Amino acid sequence: MKWIKENGLSLAFLVMFLLALAGQAVAGTLDLNDRQRAMGDQPLSVWEYVTTSTFAVDVAENWQSEYLQFFLYTALTIWLVQRGSTESKAVGDAGAESDEEQRVGAHAAPDSPRWARARGLRLWVFSNSLGLVMGLIFLLSWGAQSVAGQAAYNTQRLADLRDPVSWGSYVTSPEFWNRSLQNWQSELLAVLSMVVLSIYLRQRGSPESKPVGAAHAATGVEG
Structure with a gap:
């Protein structure tokens, strides 16, 4: 339990x-x-x-848009800030931060992960592992969407007595980009809504919200 x-x-x-x-x-x-x-x-x-390719493309196109959202959010919040939002670092804290602030290398604590004490490539990989994995899953799921989407698209074309298309033709087709962009725009709108609404609205007890009594201008403060 x-x-x-x-x-x-x-x-x-x-x-x-x-x-x-x-x-x-x-x-x-x-x-x-x-x-x-x-x-x-x-x-x-x-x-x-x-x-079937129909099920595969429907699943993959949703996964790739979700992981694109998380990848962009992880990367952009390093350098970009939003005054008053819980989804942002404090206005003056933009950037990758110092080794001391990140507790890496000589500044690692006894309970820090082993790779946080490493140097060179291992430290770089671990320091960027969240964004790298999110980006990799996005690329893999987008690739899966393109392959499954091509198969589903060609099945429909054959049913309509039309010639199938190559993978290259499919990924440059309006069908592929319509599927991708209709998911991207909804995910980006959801992130935008969370960034902006967390400035002015509250949810008591949630770490995604500022304390109920916090000022609207308070940035990077969690309840």
């Missing part, structure tokens, strides 16, 4: 993620089968549906 309590936030989101993914699979199967029956084709099972 102690372990569950200490990891409750990640466990709650993991469970909700799995439920949402399962729900998407079921709803997607029902939606596809409705169209399959209308065209006189055989319906698919849920397992058959989750192995």
